[in-house]
Amino acid sequence: MEDKDVIMNQYFEEGHIVTALVGVKVDTKSINDFASELVDFNTVEDIFLVTGEYDIMLKVKFPSYGDLKDFIISKLSKIKGVIKTETMMVINTYKERGIKFE
Numbered sequence: 001m002e003d004k005d006v007i008m009n010q011y012f013e014e015g016h017i018v019t020a021l022v023g024v025k026v027d028t029k030s031i032n033d034f035a036s037e038l039v040d041f042n043t044v045e046d047i048f049l050v051t052g053e054y055d056i057m058l059k060v061k062f063p064s065y066g067d068l069k070d071f072i073i074s075k076l077s078k079i080k081g082v083i084k085t086e087t088m089m090v091i092n093t094y095k096e097r098g099i100k101f102e
Helices: 003-011 028-038 065-078
Strands: 018-026 044-049 056-062 082-089
Touching (some): 018 028
Antiparallel strands (some): 018 082
C-alpha cells in the first residue's frame, strides 16, 4: 500500500463512511449509456448531468477509502466514454438532503 493510502485510511478510519463527489468528463455520445451503467452501483447515490467542466457529477459513499479508490480505478475509469475524472472527498457534512448536522 502506498504511503498516501496509509494516510487516507487512517484519516478515514474503519467504520466511518467515506463520501465523495466525482466529476466525470464523458464523450458526449456516451453520456446516456454511461449514466445507465452507473445506476446499478449501490454505492452511487446520485448522478447529475451538469454544465461546466464536467458532464456528470456523482455522489458516492463507501465503507472505506480503499473501496472508493478501487471504484475509481477499477470500475469508473473503465466505463466506455470516460475521458477524465476528479474526485473530491467530503471532509464534513453540514446539511444533506435537507437535514442539518450539528
